[in-house]
Amino acid sequence: MNKNYSYFDLVYEITRNIPSGRVTTYGAIADYLGLGSARMVGWALNQVHGSYTDVPAHRVVNRLGELSGRNHFPDPDYMANMLKQEGIEVVDNKITEFKKYFWHPENLDSIL
DNA sequence: GACCTGACGCCCC
DNA sequence: AGGGGCGCCAGGT
Numbered sequence: 001m002n003k004n005y006s007y008f009d010l011v012y013e014i015t016r017n018i019p020s021g022r023v024t025t026y027g028a029i030a031d032y033l034g035l036g037s038a039r040m041v042g043w044a045l046n047q048v049h050g051s052y053t054d055v056p057a058h059r060v061v062n063r064l065g066e067l068s069g070r071n072h073f074p075d076p077d078y079m080a081n082m083l084k085q086e087g088i089e090v091v092d093n094k095i096t097e098f099k100k101y102f103w104h105p106e107n108l109d110s111i112l
Numbered sequence: 113g114a115c116c117t118g119a120c121g122c123c124c125c
Numbered sequence: 126a127g128g129g130g131c132g133c134c135a136g137g138t
Contacts, residue, residue: 069119
């Protein structure tokens, strides 16, 4: 059937809608989509590494605000650099005041 | 076809 | 407060 639209696409959709200067977590996306597993979100974003270059995967971090996916980018510092460029303070691959920048997919309704 | 690992997260000690 | 273990789903070996 039309399995072209898997939860992958939903993850990309959400990620694409993360406002600049804001970040969300794997768990938040998984919870919002009812996936039941945050790992699946990471897996989906792993596929981005190649195509879907318009998906700002650097804005998705773990629940501690750590850039756990930095090693999966061409440059290990790409994530930190992009986030800094967007006005987010990153120290030692971790977002300071993470709660301040946190954006929940629930807020999708606001921007749509 | 079974086993292991992985861009995570929660519970328990 | 910090560290370790188990569960979740999918894909690769």
